[in-house]
Amino acid sequence: xxxxxxxxxxxxxxxxxxxxxxxxxxxxxxxxxxxxxxxxxxxxxxxxxxxxxxxxxxxxxxxxxxxxxxxxxxxxxxxxxxxxxxxxxxxxxxxxxxxxxxxxxxxxxxxxxxxxxxxxxxxxxxxxxxxxxxxxxxxxxxxxxxxxxxxxxxxxxxxxxxxxxxxxxxxxxxxxxxxxxxxxxx
Numbered sequence: 001x002x003x004x005x006x007x008x009x010x011x012x013x014x015x016x017x018x019x020x021x022x023x024x025x026x027x028x029x030x031x032x033x034x035x036x037x038x039x040x041x042x043x044x045x046x047x048x049x050x051x052x053x054x055x056x057x058x059x060x061x062x063x064x065x066x067x068x069x070x071x072x073x074x075x076x077x078x079x080x081x082x083x084x085x086x087x088x089x090x091x092x093x094x095x096x097x098x099x100x101x102x103x104x105x106x107x108x109x110x111x112x113x114x115x116x117x118x119x120x121x122x123x124x125x126x127x128x129x130x131x132x133x134x135x136x137x138x139x140x141x142x143x144x145x146x147x148x149x150x151x152x153x154x155x156x157x158x159x160x161x162x163x164x165x166x167x168x169x170x171x172x173x174x175x176x177x178x179x180x181x182x183x184x185x186x
Contacts, residue, residue, distance in 0.1 A: 001031060004108065004179070007152055008032055008075065011104050011181055015039045016074035021064045021095070022081035026050025026057065033057050044069070067094045074100050079108045080177075083129045089145055096146070096184060105147075105182040109133045135178055147182040 012018065014037040020029045023043030033041045033056045041056060046063040053059055062068060065085060076095050082088045095105055112134040139149045 001028065004028065004079065004106075005031055005035070007106060007179060007181070008077070009035060011106065012038070012075045017072075017100075018042070018075045018077065019044065019069070019073040019098070020077040020079070021067070021091075022078060022084075023050060023059070024048050026053050026059070028077070028079060029057050030054055039074070042071075042073075064091065067091065067098075069098055072098055072100045072103070074103050076103070076105045078105065080110070082107055083109050083131050083133060086130055088131060089141060092142065092147070092182070093145055099184065103184070107138070107178075107180045107182060109138065109178050109180075111135070111176055111178045112137075133178060138178060138180060142180075142182050143185075146185050148185045150181045150183070152179040152181070 008018070012035075016038070017040040018029075018032055018038070020032070020041075020043045023029050023045045025048060026043055029041055029043040029050070030053060032038060033054055040058070042058040042060060043050065043053070044060045044062050044064055044067075046061060049061060050059060060069070064081070065087065076099065078091075078095075082091070085091050092105070099105070110129070110133070112132040135151060139151075142149050
């Protein structure tokens with residue numbers, strides 16, 4: 001979670017608003033709401049209704065496949081969500097419409113080629129993953145609908161030790177998850 005919060009801090013200006021689509025138990029939205037200087041934080045989920053959310057986090061019960069939000073946000077987060085969506089690019093286009101100028105979308109998905117990833121093949125039984133993403137397929141798909149992507153190496157972000165920081169690169173081990181910031185290409 002610390003790694004994700006670091007990416008959030010890096011991509012959100014002070015007072016910025018955050019929308020987490022598929023917020024699940026609300027832990028990430030709650031942690032984001034505690035960042036000093038954060039603006040509005042909203043979580044959306046259909047299958048879960050988080051308990052114990054702080055008053056500063058608004059919750060909307062809604063099916064994100066049929067997103068009906070008109071308010072604009074500075075950062076939209078889809079953490080372990082996009083692989084479960086039947087029309088992921090349709091959702092990205094809807095999210096694009098509710099981004100503020102210079103807004104960003106943070107996407108975290110299982111990496112098809114990631115170390116120790118069991119979801120290397122399409123199996124609907126595997127948590128209803130409709131899509132398997134790798135860096136190339138995610139970047140290609142997002143660029144087709146007008147986004148520019150910046151990927152984060154979470155192995156590198158996770159370690160302060162030079163040895164541990166570079167071992168994954170030397171052994172060509174890919175991150176189990178892809179973490180991408182998608183920005184509207186202007």
